[in-house]
Amino acid sequence: MSDARHRPSASEPGPNPLAAGENNISVEAARAAIDAAIHPTTDVETVPIALAVGRILADDVISPLDVPPHDNSAMDGFAFDGRALDATQALTLRIVATMHAGAAPVEGVETGQCVRIMTGARMPAGLDTVVPFELCRVDDGDNVEIPASVIAAGENRRFRGEDLASGKAALTRGRVLRPADIGLIASLGLTTASVRRRLRVAVFSTGDEIVSPGQPLPPNCVYDSNRFALIAALQRLGMEPLDFGLVADNRASLQDAMARALEDVNVIITSGGVSAGDADYTRDVMTSMGSVSFWKVAMRPGRPFAFGKLSGRNGRDAWLFALPGNPVASLVGFYSLAREALLKLAGASAQPLPSLDARCTVDIRKRPGRTEFQRGFVWLGDDGKWMVRPVGSQGAGILRSMAEANALIVLPDNHGSTKAGDFVSVWLFDGLT
CATH class of the missing domain: 3.90.105.10 (Molybdopterin biosynthesis moea protein, domain 2)
Incomplete structure (x- = not known):
């Protein structure tokens, strides 16, 4: 599709920082390139x-x-003029009224008098201190004794506009x-x-071996999990995912799916079809429909990844995030490379991935040169320090271990193996909203 209508508009950002075909860039460089390209949408609703x-x-x-709209009491107690306090002796006051929240303030409270007052009630003019009930002694009459040094002038008073x-x-x-x-x-x-306005995000999975849940499972096929995991992740971000279903492994089907999505969405997210296999057409279709940089990110899992802007016949543009087909790699790619970009596009202020340092309880083998994300389980140790251990098989297609984990262990690209007792950075799943 070489029609000029399928090229990016002149209003797009400048050339993508990544040259087409550049391979094995770092996670940090990929994130920076995406951030440089993305600008927030401006659609607003009430x-x-x-x-x-x-x-x-x-x-x-x-x-x-x-x-608050007026000075008021911060607790239940007795309100009085704090200038009457003497740190060396008790203060006795006569109770002349009771005030509840929402009532008009009592007027004309004199020296030697106080008001029984409830939390939130407006402070009467001339009174600036509230002593809690439990710190006082009330006699059988209408007198209250405030012991020396239990309260300071001005305490327990909330100021207007504070x-x-x-x-x-x-x-x-x-x-x-x-x-x-x-x-x-x-x-x-x-x-x-x-x-x-909520970002509208089209989500579809590619692959002739993929079957939707609820359908009979033919030999040599697997049920699609990526689409549903990604839709759930988008819902947690407050976005509006649109389920575009499954797309067959051929150029025409993929091109048609992207063209339909371009009619009504801000973002397209695909899984599968971005590696270098014979049936992986995403790269070619993306190149024909817009300005796209394709790269292999130096990360495990999730190395195949593509990002760019596509343009449709109706003049609408949409950002494309093409994720790997392996279930764990797809989610890791979403969390590490797409999540923050989508929030920025949606107009949110900076939403960095929440992380903490935890002591690893086992050795983890790794070679420098790529960022690795391992599924982990984090807990609070007896010494009050966070602990973490890898969970289950770390294969890119083993979704069960992802479900058993509560965090991702992030091993930087310039680091080698981790020894038991070393501290590592972890991303908590419950924080990846």
Whole structure:
């Protein structure tokens, strides 16, 4: 397909940092090249805050009011003027009123008097200190005795606007909204949030030997797991995956699938068909439909990987991430090379992969020159240090060990073998949202 309509638009970023055909670049170089090419989308929509969790904030949320809106009590106790305190002797005050949250403040509290006050109640004028009930002695009448040195002037008082001042940004754009953020927006009296539109991502698997779950399994075939694992990973990122099913191992089918996807998505993710086999047509089709750099990344598993921008007949563009066909390699490629790029494209602020250092409990053989990702299990040792051990078979097609693991052990390209007791970096699966 040499039609000019299938070439990238002039508005695209400059030449890809990777020359076509360059092989075995590092994971870091691949990530940098993808990051240099990707720019956030600008599509925005307004949604009710009840539906906004997990969405990416498109604009700063500016507070229309002070939070809290007035000075108030931080706990249940007695409010009084702290200037009456004497560190050397107890203070006795007369209780003249009781205040609950939401009630109008008591006025005219005089020297020698106090107010029984509940958490969140507005502080009466002239009172600046709250002593907790449990620190006081109340007699049979209306008097309360505050022992010496149990409280300092000004304690347990929340100031107007100390949490958030009117006109200030409560949340900044690019934030992936969490439950606490939704609560904060609601506390400002707001009912909607301006968020980025969800990325629409087409997902399909290639291979004549692949069969969809639920169908009869012919001899020499396997059920497709990649498509469903990738769709699940995209859902955890708050994106909108579109299941394009299976694509046969021939150029026409692959080209047709990509052309259909280009009509309505921001991103296309494929698995399989990016190596150098006779039936791997992804490279040729990608080259004919857009500006694509194909490379072998120096990593294990997941060496075959392709990235670029495709252009359709309707003038729409979409980014393509072509992942390996082996199930573990496909997921590792997604986590290590696609995840952060997709979040950036979706408009999120920097979302680095969460990692921690853990002490490896066994030797791991490795040669320098490539980054290796091993499935691992992390736990907290008796000494309070994180521990990790490899889990199950490390073959690129062994998905069971991926399910048994709770982390990936990341072994850098310039490092050799790891000895038991050495610390290694791990990516926690529960953090790969």
